[in-house]
Amino acid sequence: xxxxxxxxxxxxxxxxxxxxxxxxxxxxxxxxxxxxxxxxxxxxxxxxxxxxxxxxxxxxxxxxxxxxxxxxxxxxxxxxxxxxxxxxxxxxxxxxxxxxxxxxxxxxxxxxxxxxxxxxxxxxxxxxxxxxxxxxxxxxxxxxxxxxxxxxxxxxxxxxxxxxxxxxxxxxxxxxxxxxxxxxxxxxxxxxxxxxxxxxxxxxxxxxxxxxxxxxxxxxxxxxxxxxxxxxxxxxxxxxxxxxxxxxxxxxxxxxxxxxxxxxxxxxxxxxxxxxxxxxxxxxxxxxxxxxxxxxxxxxxxxxxxxxxxxxxxxxxxxxxxxxxxxxxxxxxxxxxxxxxxxxxxxxxxxxxxxxxxxxxxxxxxxxxxxxxxxxxxxxxxxxxxxxxxxxxxxxxxxxxxxxxxxxxxxxxxxxxxxxxxxxxxxxxxx
Amino acid sequence: xxxxxxxxxxxxxxxxxxxxxxxxxxxxxxxxxxxxxxxxxxxxxxxxxxxxxxxxxxxxxxxxxxxxxxxxxxxxxxxxxxxxxxxxxxxxxxxxxxxxxxxxxxxxxxxxxxxxxxxxxxxxxxxxxxxxxxxxxxxxxxxxxxxxxxxxxxxxxxxxxxxxxxxxxxxxxxxxxxxxxxxxxxxxxxxxxxxxxxxxxxxxxxxxxxxxxxxxxxxxxxxxxxxxxxxxxxxxxxxxxxxxxxxxxxxxxxxxxxxxxxxxxxxxxxxxxxxxxxxxxxxxxxxxxxxxxxxxxxxxxxxxxxxxxxxxxxxxxxxxxxxxxxxxxxxxxxxxxxxxxxxxxxxxxxxxxxxxxxxxxxxxxxxxxxxxxxxxxxxxxxxxxxxxxxxxxxxxxxxxxxxxxxxxxxxxxxxxxxxxxxxxxxxxxxx
Numbered sequence: 001x002x003x004x005x006x007x008x009x010x011x012x013x014x015x016x017x018x019x020x021x022x023x024x025x026x027x028x029x030x031x032x033x034x035x036x037x038x039x040x041x042x043x044x045x046x047x048x049x050x051x052x053x054x055x056x057x058x059x060x061x062x063x064x065x066x067x068x069x070x071x072x073x074x075x076x077x078x079x080x081x082x083x084x085x086x087x088x089x090x091x092x093x094x095x096x097x098x099x100x101x102x103x104x105x106x107x108x109x110x111x112x113x114x115x116x117x118x119x120x121x122x123x124x125x126x127x128x129x130x131x132x133x134x135x136x137x138x139x140x141x142x143x144x145x146x147x148x149x150x151x152x153x154x155x156x157x158x159x160x161x162x163x164x165x166x167x168x169x170x171x172x173x174x175x176x177x178x179x180x181x182x183x184x185x186x187x188x189x190x191x192x193x194x195x196x197x198x199x200x201x202x203x204x205x206x207x208x209x210x211x212x213x214x215x216x217x218x219x220x221x222x223x224x225x226x227x228x229x230x231x232x233x234x235x236x237x238x239x240x241x242x243x244x245x246x247x248x249x250x251x252x253x254x255x256x257x258x259x260x261x262x263x264x265x266x267x268x269x270x271x272x273x274x275x276x277x278x279x280x281x282x283x284x285x286x287x288x289x290x291x292x293x294x295x296x297x298x299x300x301x302x303x304x305x306x307x308x309x310x311x312x313x314x315x316x317x318x319x320x321x322x323x324x325x326x327x328x329x330x331x332x333x334x335x336x337x338x339x340x341x342x343x344x345x346x347x348x349x350x351x352x353x354x355x356x357x358x359x360x361x362x363x364x365x366x367x368x369x370x371x372x373x374x375x376x377x378x379x380x381x382x383x384x385x386x387x388x389x390x391x392x393x394x395x396x397x398x399x400x401x402x403x404x405x406x407x408x409x410x411x412x413x414x415x416x417x418x419x420x421x422x423x424x425x426x427x428x429x430x431x
Numbered sequence: 432x433x434x435x436x437x438x439x440x441x442x443x444x445x446x447x448x449x450x451x452x453x454x455x456x457x458x459x460x461x462x463x464x465x466x467x468x469x470x471x472x473x474x475x476x477x478x479x480x481x482x483x484x485x486x487x488x489x490x491x492x493x494x495x496x497x498x499x500x501x502x503x504x505x506x507x508x509x510x511x512x513x514x515x516x517x518x519x520x521x522x523x524x525x526x527x528x529x530x531x532x533x534x535x536x537x538x539x540x541x542x543x544x545x546x547x548x549x550x551x552x553x554x555x556x557x558x559x560x561x562x563x564x565x566x567x568x569x570x571x572x573x574x575x576x577x578x579x580x581x582x583x584x585x586x587x588x589x590x591x592x593x594x595x596x597x598x599x600x601x602x603x604x605x606x607x608x609x610x611x612x613x614x615x616x617x618x619x620x621x622x623x624x625x626x627x628x629x630x631x632x633x634x635x636x637x638x639x640x641x642x643x644x645x646x647x648x649x650x651x652x653x654x655x656x657x658x659x660x661x662x663x664x665x666x667x668x669x670x671x672x673x674x675x676x677x678x679x680x681x682x683x684x685x686x687x688x689x690x691x692x693x694x695x696x697x698x699x700x701x702x703x704x705x706x707x708x709x710x711x712x713x714x715x716x717x718x719x720x721x722x723x724x725x726x727x728x729x730x731x732x733x734x735x736x737x738x739x740x741x742x743x744x745x746x747x748x749x750x751x752x753x754x755x756x757x758x759x760x761x762x763x764x765x766x767x768x769x770x771x772x773x774x775x776x777x778x779x780x781x782x783x784x785x786x787x788x789x790x791x792x793x794x795x796x797x798x799x800x801x802x803x804x805x806x807x808x809x810x811x812x813x814x815x816x817x818x819x820x821x822x823x824x825x826x827x828x829x830x831x832x833x834x835x836x837x838x839x840x841x842x843x844x845x846x847x848x849x850x851x852x853x854x855x856x857x858x859x860x861x862x
Contacts, residue, residue, distance in 0.1 A: 190621040
């Protein structure tokens with residue numbers, strides 16, 4: 001297995017910010033280190049669609065000249081579907097080659113305002129759908145990194161960056177994180193402004209964060225959410241975990257189910273209550289409901305944006321548009337209504353369950369670069385708008401990452417991050 | 432005082448939906464009743480900028496022909512800055528006279544999907560800023576209804592509609608609700624998609640709901656929020672209310688302070704703990720911080736949208752753009768950072784305080800139609816993204832509404848609605 005993963009030497013964003021605050025590093029140092037690491041691996045992983053050394057170093061110098069800021073020392077990658085005023089934004093499409101937005105997306109503006117440095121734009125599948133990039137999985141270069149946040153996941157996994165921004169409309173943050181063996185966090189829907197983010201399906205599009213540890217997820221989450229006040233009053237500790245194999249949604253590979261059960265046993269050994277959850281009947285059809293909603297909205301968005309040029313997009317994207325354009329509005333609306341009904345059971349479940357554990361994907365990263373993998377295990381959670389994250393605690397015997405997905409039954413992102421930290425501790429501890 | 436307010440005969444949306452569900456009414460009946468009430472008052476209040484009887488009745492017939500739906504029987508008004516595919520949307524500006532969006536805004540699509548009927552577009556100040564409409568306050572026709580959701584507030588107060596949609600970037604939901612004597616609810620920032628809503632200042636823009644009772648606010652809120660799952664686990668009952676006169680923010684009229692103290696006494700008499708809150712030092716400058724953020728973002732939005740035609744907008748709007756264009760980016764960013772710091776105290780406050788009570792506006796609705804009133808008492812809460820609402824429980828001796836603003840220290844909209852219901856009961860009960 002040809003890999004570019006090195007032995008965990010890369011520092012976290014939290015450490016790098018502390019190093020800059022205490023004058024042990026400058027932002028230019030960090031930028032040079034990231035560019036150097038990119039230089040080592042980029043010709044093999046192709047994580048970036050725009051990486052301009054001169055722009056980066058000039059920005060880093062400017063940040064160093066300014067005073068202290070909360071994110072000074074953060075170096076991030078930004079998925080190519082998120083607008084940046086200083087770099088082209090092509091939405092993963094040749095139709096937008098060289099397209100230069102006038103303004104930063106809100107989330108990019110926030111990061112820059114707080115002293116963060118954008119290293120470059122990371123490759124996205126075409127319009128964040130399924131047409132792959134040439135990005136390779138750093139763990140095994142013969143495999144896909146997953147999509148659509150392909151470059152963000154690869155750059156973080158390969159140690160070029162501690163953190164990168166992604167977006168999830170189906171499974172585009174959690175799935176590539178699972179395939180590349182890193183953390184991927186999709187907060188609850190509406191957690192932050194999506195202004196300046198390519199609008200694919202407005203009922204579903206959610207910004208997400210990819211990182212190698214939960215402290216870095218928290219750092220970027222807290223700095224960039226646009227609903228400011230914490231929702232922590234009377235916060236309950238993580239006590240009860242419900243395991244949901246969700247084999248109703250697809251053919252989950254045995255290795256994934258084994259990892260899920262291993263996780264369950266380890267948590268039980270550390271004193272958590274673990275229960276097996278039968279899938280609520282209203283949830284069985286959620287993946288196909290999601291697919292219908294996404295296709296309907298995507299068709300509308302792309303048709304509005306591209307007009308007749310919609311015929312020039314790739315066949316795989318055209319298929320989604322075609323499905324969406326032939327879906328009757330009544331069917332679309334019935335799917336949204338079914339999604340609403342599917343959330344009703346959460347009101348009861350959250351009385352006893354603090355967290356769901358379920359597969360992040362059907363299996364390990366597929367071989368080859370033609371197929372970015374099936375997002376089916378993420379579709380329902382995106383449709384319901386719940387906070388979800390990939391936990392990269394397991395590997396196959398061959399060393400390929402297996403992702404376990406944690407999902408919160410309530411939209412309390414900060415409490416969810418607390419839970420993830422505890423899970424990370426327990427899953428990595430000896431039983 | 433010339434008023435068009437009649438003696439509370441108008442039914443609530445909840446009642447109208449129940450009447451349709453039990454076949455005591457049809458949607459056409461309700462549409463005719465609303466059109467008839469509009470016919471009685473509209474030439475005096477000018478709440479609507481688009482009200483097409485034929486379109487309304489055809490839509491109502493179509494809804495009647497379809498099966499049962501959760502909002503079947505809801506008749507709403509939609510502020511003119513919110514896109515509607517079946518009616519023109521002019522953003523309160525002559526530059527967009529006759530402008531016809533291709534699609535409904537997400538919130539309108541949701542309401543229609545669930546069986547709701549849009550009666551018409553309600554008048555908005557120019558681009559939801561300060562240039563007034565010719566709308567009059569139904570309580571006293573010589574006074575402004577407030578802005579920018581002028582028509583929505585007037586139509587609801589006059590009994591034309593039980594519910595209307597508004598938007599708040601400074602104080603555009605809570606203030607007109609206060610002046611017109613109705614409920615106005617601005618949920619926490621990001622509670623629902625703003626796609627298809629005129630983007631004025633993306634850090635601040637929030638959709639809101641105007642109604643004559645809290646049950647109707649809840650109905651529309653629950654049906655239209657895009658973050659679905661309830662956040663009710665371990666919900667705490669309303670026990671402690673902090674009264675914040677906020678005279679640091681502006682010259683609050685004595686009648687408003689009297690009402691605030693009367694509210695405080697009544698709640699105490701009913702067993703709630705009421706404390707006087709000194710304004711946290713970080714909050715004193717929030718109104719001017721808000722003004723800077725809004726001007727900076729508004730200038731950018733309008734310049735991008737209008738290009739050189741930005742010179743053709745009204746002088747009052749041009750002033751905001753001019754302020755925004757001469758604000759250095761550093762100052763704008765410092766204001767956003769100050770807003771972030773200002774929310775930090777909430778983490779402590781919410782341990783002891785369940786709700787703030789504070790004035791909705793400096794006084795009663797100003798005389799005349801030239802000035803829609805000062806939004807200063809709402810700016811800080813909008814900037815911090817907290818759920819807030821006007822409670823219309825008080826009147827001056829002359830019968831003019833005095834608004835008390837309830838604000839939640841945490842972003843728990845559903846819990847906040849529970850609190851509002853309790854407050855409504857206690858404030859209307861005999862002491």
